[in-house]
Each structure stands twice: as C-alpha cells, then as structure tokens.
Amino acid sequence: MSVRLAAGLEYDGSGFCGWQAQQDAQGVQTCVEAAFSTVADEAVSVFCAGRTDAGVHALGQVIHLDTTAQREPRNWLLGANSNLPSSVRVHWVKVVDEHFNARFSATGRSYRYLILNTATPSALLRDRSCWRHRPLDAAAMHAAAQLLLGEHDFSAFRAAACQAKSPVRELRELRVERRGDRIIIGASANAFLHHMVRNLVGALIRVGEGEAEPAWVREVLDGRDRSAAGITAPASGLYLTSVSYPDAVGIPAGASPLGDWP
Numbered sequence: 001m002s003v004r005l006a007a008g009l010e011y012d013g014s015g016f017c018g019w020q021a022q023q024d025a026q027g028v029q030t031c032v033e034a035a036f037s038t039v040a041d042e043a044v045s046v047f048c049a050g051r052t053d054a055g056v057h058a059l060g061q062v063i064h065l066d067t068t069a070q071r072e073p074r075n076w077l078l079g080a081n082s083n084l085p086s087s088v089r090v091h092w093v094k095v096v097d098e099h100f101n102a103r104f105s106a107t108g109r110s111y112r113y114l115i116l117n118t119a120t121p122s123a124l125l126r127d128r129s130c131w132r133h134r135p136l137d138a139a140a141m142h143a144a145a146q147l148l149l150g151e152h153d154f155s156a157f158r159a160a161a162c163q164a165k166s167p168v169r170e171l172r173e174l175r176v177e178r179r180g181d182r183i184i185i186g187a188s189a190n191a192f193l194h195h196m197v198r199n200l201v202g203a204l205i206r207v208g209e210g211e212a213e214p215a216w217v218r219e220v221l222d223g224r225d226r227s228a229a230g231i232t233a234p235a236s237g238l239y240l241t242s243v244s245y246p247d248a249v250g251i252p253a254g255a256s257p258l259g260d261w262p
Helices: 028-040 073-082 138-146 196-208 215-223
Strands: 003-011 046-048 057-067 088-096 108-116 150-153 168-179 182-189 238-244
Touching: 003 028, 003 073, 028 046, 028 057, 028 073, 028 088, 073 088, 108 196, 138 168, 138 182, 138 196, 138 215, 168 196, 182 196, 196 215, 196 238
Parallel strands: 057 238
Antiparallel strands: 003 057, 003 088, 046 057, 108 182, 108 238, 150 168, 168 182
C-alpha cells in the first residue's frame, strides 16, 4: 500500500544547478530523491512546491513523494538527513492525504531577498546575498514596491523562458526595509513567474540608487515590456522562505532553525 509523504527542506543553493535534476549538473532534486530512496529501499520521485534556479536558496521548500515503505516520520527525517549533503536538510516529515500536491495544493509562496549595501563586498556572504556599493534609499524602494501590489499582468517582470500559461499573478506583499547595512525585500504572492522576484528586485534597486522615481515601476508594469524593467538581480540573494497551504492540510508554517533569516 502506497503512502504520500510531505517534507520541509532547507538548502544552500550555491552549489547546485537549481532544484531540477539535470544530466550534466547536480540539482537539489537529485540529492533529495537519492536520500529518500535509500531510506525507502526503493526508487522514489520527489515533487516540490516551487522549482528554484541555480544559486537560489530555500528555508521552507515543501516536497511530496509516494512510497510503499512503512517508516515512522522520525525515521524518515533522520534517515534522509544522514544521506544528504550538509548543504541540504530536511526539517520535518509527515504523512498527508493522497490528494495533497506540494505544488498544486499551495495557496501562496513567500520569498526574501538580501542586499548587502556596503562599500566592500563580504567574503562570508558572497554566495548568500547581492552586493551593491552605491547607497540605497530603502524608503523610496518601499514606496515603489507598494505600486505593484495586487493582481496584475506581470509580463514586464517575467523571464523570456517562463513557461507559465498566464502572466497574471496576485502580488500580496512587497516590502523593503533597511537593517543596518542590509536591505531586506520580502515578497508574497499566490504564485510567481520565472525570475519574477529577481526582476522586481532589479527594478527596485534602480529606484533605490536614484536612477528612477518610484512611479517608474508602475509605468514598467503597465507597459508589459521586460526590456524596460532593468536588471535581473543575482540569484545569490534570493531565498524561498515559506509555502502556504489550507489549514486543514496541516503543513507546518516553517521549521528552519534560522528563523527570520535573512
């Protein structure tokens, strides 16, 4: 008899080609499937809530898998972690209804983006942040961000390779705050387009550096022209922090020991 498991993952994406398995490069998916397959003593396929790009990190990625193996959740947790590289960790495992799907059952996703705004780059955060040496006006960035909230056609912030059928998304939160030398950008939506968060951040950086007024981002949004939106911010600063589901599903809101990081 097959059971469906859900699990929450944290990983440092700097050493991976992204989530998805590839023939010539290592994806997070490859490691996770191998670890759970070892514990199950059978091959399993793992499906995630949101595929992250090369260099993107996760604090609250959610996956599901089907297996005929019978194990206690604690045994799945300890067994999987003992077979994973130190850059990937499972923080919880639970049995879920057979209709649960990590991707399609999700009602929202949240990301954070970390910008280190210092005169010189950091050695320790080089793969875990975006460095900008020019002073950033976080207040102007936040004002611009508020003009993008709501349900819109986000074609202007969509990667050319995006395979989503519709460019319409509901951006529920986009906030910018300064914490000393760090700029933290938090974004939540029902779902995101390919590179959408990084493209939004790129536009906000332009505002923060004084190259455009806050109202410019709304003009870009309404124009639906990707070439007008500016840079795609580096992957190194992006973190998938949480995935939300209906309360009845019982998926933990987050269990990373890093807490509110970044």
